[in-house]
Amino acid sequence: MTTMFSEFTLRNLRFTRGKLSKLARREANWGLLFLSPWIIGFFLWKFLPMIASLVFSFTSFNLLHREDVQWAGLENYIRFFGDPLAGVAIKVSLTFALISLPIGIIQPILMAALLNQKSLRWKRIFTTLFYMPKIVPMVSVVYIWQGVLNARTGWVNIALESIGIPGPDWINTVAWIYPALVLIGLWGVGDMMLYTLATMQGIPTELYEAARVDGAGAFATFWHITIPMITPIIFYNLVLSSIGILMYFLVPYVLKGPNGDPGNATWFYGMYLYKEAFAYSDMGMGATMAWILFLFAIVVTIILFSTQKYWVFYAAEEV
């Protein structure tokens, strides 16, 4: 079993051009007709906006005074890199990525490993229940956790106090807001858990039997067989989460509003971009920030893809 990303191969990049027979021409035309919604959509909603966004980033385009659009050259970029608030936004986003990415990678593996245990009863019910938080609307999720993490009346602090630990003010202090956001994030891994579980279930049993014959214990089996066999899905998760975390801002936006409270701790890159583009209507600056993010995301993706050959194990290619 492999992921969507295994479609990224050199073989797929090969473009064969040749004269098509009349029949083949007909087939290709039908095919293109069926693909046309996506091809048109790709240009309309992805490719052209991408280019337009690059062009905007070199202008002073602001929706509030749209008559006066000037070519600004690199001015937006210079302003961005000289802006202390931009520095804060980058620092906040990277710090939070470092905290939450490892958890977002490990948590679905642990949950799937538990659900994949042969001796666990009521597996389907457990799987459904573990998945369930994923389908709760984001605003409800934030409000529920806001209540649970309330310093005085929330269940987390009531539980902590019952064992003699004074609970912190999770959502109003700089030191505890990231742990609070991580806790909220625990509810968002349902999809990754299901992918991981399906991949684990697809591991050939001969591998486990061979390990048992060699006298491997439960932990060694997990580490030397299960983990390598699920590396494609770990990789998939890593790529998607790394890009997703760069755009993270809706949860802190609903939880704390658009100003980065407490004390700039939630001044995420996405929050800054949202304010520049949609609160101040500065489309030039918004586009500049979007492209800086995009270039960074490309670099991250290339780095991740280039590490693939050292640790990601695609079983299908070996056979």
Place this chain on the structure above:
Amino acid sequence: MAIRTDRSTTLLSNRMRVFLFSASLTLFALIIISTYLSPFGYMTVTAIKDRSMIADPNAPILPSKEATFNYEGQELAVYLVPTEDGKVHEWAILKKGREESTFIDPTNLEAGPTEWTGRWRTLERVWSVSPVWENFSEAWKGLNMPRLLRNTLVIAITGSIGTLISCIAVAYGFSRFRIPGKNILFMALISTIILPEFVTIVPTYVVFERIGWIGTWLPLIIPHFFANAYNVFLLRQFFMTIPKELDEAAMIDGASPMRILFSVILPQSIPAIVAVGMFHFMWSWNDFFQPLLYLSTERELQPISIGIQLYNARYFAQPHMIQASSLLGLLVPIIIFFLAQRIFMQGIVFTGVEK
């Protein structure tokens, strides 16, 4: 090392060990899942609490109200009253005095009123469990739920139709036709899942603004008629599992590609189609960012995700109302999920991994 000779005890103890392992593992999973889902408990319990409980630090966790006792036509407050013999009684207060008050024991009326020395203000009230279901009707009215539901349903259902039509067509094109450069097109499709949304959102917003779509439902519906990577991938995966011989047989009978799609492919793909329809419906129900951009000034047109947020901003210090509306907001997705969880979860697996 002891050598076991009695085979039956070994067998029994082995089965016992297997059972114990299974039981303790399941118990462990039960503990984990109840912790993991406990915030739902908090939400439910808080949603049916009375307003008076919110401010009181001594209020119990379960929704309750302060107990009263009807004595000769009077509603008397019930307190926990400690007496000199070390017992604590649940007595109703009859006459309040600064240093001395009169109580009556609701379980023993014949004993008559009792004098108690002490300050009644220092006593704790007795709580009796009593959920306040009216919170939901208040939230339902305050949120204007009928309007929010109507808006959300229109946006979600039309978007789902668009997603289904376009993704089925595109997936059919990718799975069944030899097209020059198809692999490159497919890689371009997959790459769009790693294209950050922010890159396209600014110019798209500007264009929607130009053509007067801001403050309408169109930006939330029309783009979904142009297919998306996840659902095309899912349907393509599914279509590829349908044997090609079936279409070839139909083709020999003179069926057009359109006819093959409707009479061969679609009837075999009902679960995948249901899954895609549900994914879009749920996604649209939960989407917050796009309605925030395009509908923040149009109260009449807002879907539930935005409606709840505005409502709660007004009820900052009323957790019971906030939780009641959170519950109303998640009810529809949760019900749909539980009705069709098998198809839903199989579909999720199909979007992410190839078999």
